[in-house]
Amino acid sequence: MEYAAHILVVIGIYAILGLSMNLIAGFAGLLSVAQAGFYGVGAYVAAFLALQFHTPFVLNLTVSAVVAGGLGFVVGGPSLRLRGDYLVIATFSFQVIVLGVFTNWTSVTGGPMGLYGIPPVHVLGSAITSPLGFLVLVAATAAIVLWIASRLARPPFVRTPKAIREDHVLAAVRGKNVARTKLSLFVVSSAMAAVAGVLNTYYMRFIDPSSFTVMESIFIITIVIVGGAGNLYGPIVGAVVLVLLPEILRLMGIPSAAAANIRQILYGLALVACMLWRPQGLIGEYAFGREATPK
Amino acid sequence: MTSLVGMQSLSKHFNGVVALADFSCAVAEREILGLLGPNGAGKTTLFNVLTGLLAPDSGAADFKGTALIGRPVHKIANLGIARTFQNLRLIRRITVLENVLLCFKNQPGENLFNVFFRPGLCKRHEAGIREKALELLQTAGLADKANDLADNLSYGQQKLLSIVCCLAADADLLLLDEPIAGIAPEMAERILAIIADLPNQGKSAIVIEHDIDALKGIAHRMIFMDAGRKICEGAPDDVLNDPRVIEAYLD
Numbered sequence: 001m002e003y004a005a006h007i008l009v010v011i012g013i014y015a016i017l018g019l020s021m022n023l024i025a026g027f028a029g030l031l032s033v034a035q036a037g038f039y040g041v042g043a044y045v046a047a048f049l050a051l052q053f054h055t056p057f058v059l060n061l062t063v064s065a066v067v068a069g070g071l072g073f074v075v076g077g078p079s080l081r082l083r084g085d086y087l088v089i090a091t092f093s094f095q096v097i098v099l100g101v102f103t104n105w106t107s108v109t110g111g112p113m114g115l116y117g118i119p120p121v122h123v124l125g126s127a128i129t130s131p132l133g134f135l136v137l138v139a140a141t142a143a144i145v146l147w148i149a150s151r152l153a154r155p156p157f158v159r160t161p162k163a164i165r166e167d168h169v170l171a172a173v174r175g176k177n178v179a180r181t182k183l184s185l186f187v188v189s190s191a192m193a194a195v196a197g198v199l200n201t202y203y204m205r206f207i208d209p210s211s212f213t214v215m216e217s218i219f220i221i222t223i224v225i226v227g228g229a230g231n232l233y234g235p236i237v238g239a240v241v242l243v244l245l246p247e248i249l250r251l252m253g254i255p256s257a258a259a260a261n262i263r264q265i266l267y268g269l270a271l272v273a274c275m276l277w278r279p280q281g282l283i284g285e286y287a288f289g290r291e292a293t294p295k
Numbered sequence: 296m297t298s299l300v301g302m303q304s305l306s307k308h309f310n311g312v313v314a315l316a317d318f319s320c321a322v323a324e325r326e327i328l329g330l331l332g333p334n335g336a337g338k339t340t341l342f343n344v345l346t347g348l349l350a351p352d353s354g355a356a357d358f359k360g361t362a363l364i365g366r367p368v369h370k371i372a373n374l375g376i377a378r379t380f381q382n383l384r385l386i387r388r389i390t391v392l393e394n395v396l397l398c399f400k401n402q403p404g405e406n407l408f409n410v411f412f413r414p415g416l417c418k419r420h421e422a423g424i425r426e427k428a429l430e431l432l433q434t435a436g437l438a439d440k441a442n443d444l445a446d447n448l449s450y451g452q453q454k455l456l457s458i459v460c461c462l463a464a465d466a467d468l469l470l471l472d473e474p475i476a477g478i479a480p481e482m483a484e485r486i487l488a489i490i491a492d493l494p495n496q497g498k499s500a501i502v503i504e505h506d507i508d509a510l511k512g513i514a515h516r517m518i519f520m521d522a523g524r525k526i527c528e529g530a531p532d533d534v535l536n537d538p539r540v541i542e543a544y545l546d
């Protein structure tokens with residue numbers, strides 16, 4: 001039971017990350033590798049506030065989302081003018097810088113050792129310490145994030161991102177403010193990723209930089225691509241599949257030291273299999289990277 | 296007649312190739328201007344400059360008194376200039392109806408704040424434009440295709456759709472780049488009828504077209520250009536009887 005609840009919490013957190021990534025990769029067709037950076041910003045801001053000021057969960061969640069959203073605005077403004085490879089490089093730079101800050105700003109982030117002793121979430125005066133209790137919190141948060149994504153995933157709003165991902169020049173000729181649309185999505189996406197980070201902080205009650213590397217960004221992209229880019233529920237399917245996949249290894253009794261490596265191989269295989277046989281992902285409608293702008 | 300759009304001495308070259316050379320002209324309200332010229336004359340380049348896709352080397356252009364050069368593409372579109380592309384451009388992976396809906400201006404639902412804080416406004420506006428879009432598709436004879444992917448239309452239907460998109464934008468100036476090139480006569484007739492009706496709706500158009508007879512039927516005035524320059528301009532019959540035009544079209 002504990003184990004099942006734990007797995008579901010992890011799925012919930014990755015589903016939120018996938019939903020956040022889908023807003024930019026799925027809807028607008030933009031590849032950013034900075035998602036783990038924003039995830040980390042949320043995690044660190046919440047941990048810092050909880051440890052230093054003992055402020056409550058909801059406040060820390062809000063502040064983290066606002067900080068990450070603001071950072072998304074600052075990073076997205078110039079980066080989103082770039083397309084394709086250049087956007088990847090720009091977001092990669094941000095990712096590297098953020099990780100550098102996590103690792104080196106020791107007085108605030110605890111450096112490579114991270115931050116620990118984070119107090120549990122209190123709801124109505126009682127602490128949530130069991131995976132089952134936390135699962136309720138994660139499920140409720142994921143539901144809100146899904147609701148927000150659903151507002152953006154339907155017309156009229158979604159029409160412009162869809163037009164942009166297919167032909168950004170035509171979108172502009174149609175009078176759409178391409179830069180503003182992309183930036184709006186990027187800001188919301190950054191804030192959403194931070195929400196996942198806050199949940200991670202309060203669940204693990206310990207964070208260190210290793211959870212927020214570019215590999216994590218790539219894992220989040222994999223969730224979106226395997227689940228189905230551009231489909232509202234795609235990232236949820238992707239999170240379920242990719243979190244459960246390595247659990248099969250555990251059930252098969254493979255020792256955890258080997259499992260860690262095999263897991264990476266499995267993720268790689270899942271991504272390659274998708275690209276070869278199902279570019280639109282399991283339930284997606286948009287083959288990421290295959291429908292680039294005609295010149 | 297008041298002038299809707301004006302161009303003054305527009306010039307553009309691409310590494311030595313002259314695309315526009317000291318090109319000036321004006322289009323009046325409710326006027327259809329036919330633009331003739333051999334391939335490579337600079338006709339499409341002129342549209343690209345007017346819509347902000349290309350910056351000219353020099354020259355100026357204005358629309359309803361607003362300077363166009365240097366203005367971002369989407370802002371020019373929102374002033375009331377819509378265009379089609381010679382190599383047919385649509386959003387192919389969304390439906391015909393969605394393509395038309397995309398073109399309506401000032402949709403509150405495109406704004407993040409409205410999406411979350413004024414959902415009622417977004418919904419009402421969406422319902423309104425949906426009705427208008429269906430009406431436009433009905434008039435154009437594409438109503439039965441409304442829910443098909445744009446990609447699944449025939450070439451002629453796609454060209455028709457791209458003009459319906461300009462109508463949905465409710466632009467005052469339509470820039471139509473070879474609207475009937477390569478399509479069946481029956482579809483061409485439908486498209487020409489829509490263009491011919493534009494002045495009745497208070498709209499103007501510049502129409503690039505190689506089919507001289509078709510262009511003669513809809514244009515109030517014609518310009519013949521070559522190597523980026525305006526060679527002659529005037530009433531359709533005068534332009535078509537100009538020896539330089541005859542020479543170009545006999546080659």
Ligand SMILES: Nc1ncnc2c1ncn2[C@@H]1O[C@H](COP(=O)(O)OP(=O)(O)O)[C@@H](O)[C@H]1O
Nearest residue numbers: 309312313314333334335336337338339340341
């Ligand atoms: N983006 C571009 N880059 C380089 N050369 C171009 C570009 N656009 C047009 N040209 C050149 O400019 C000239 C005019 O082209 P264009 O305006 O397309 O002519 P038209 O539409 O009258 O056939 C041609 O020689 C063409 O090759």
Ligand SMILES: [Mg+2]
Nearest residue numbers: 338339340381
């Ligand atoms: Mg041309």
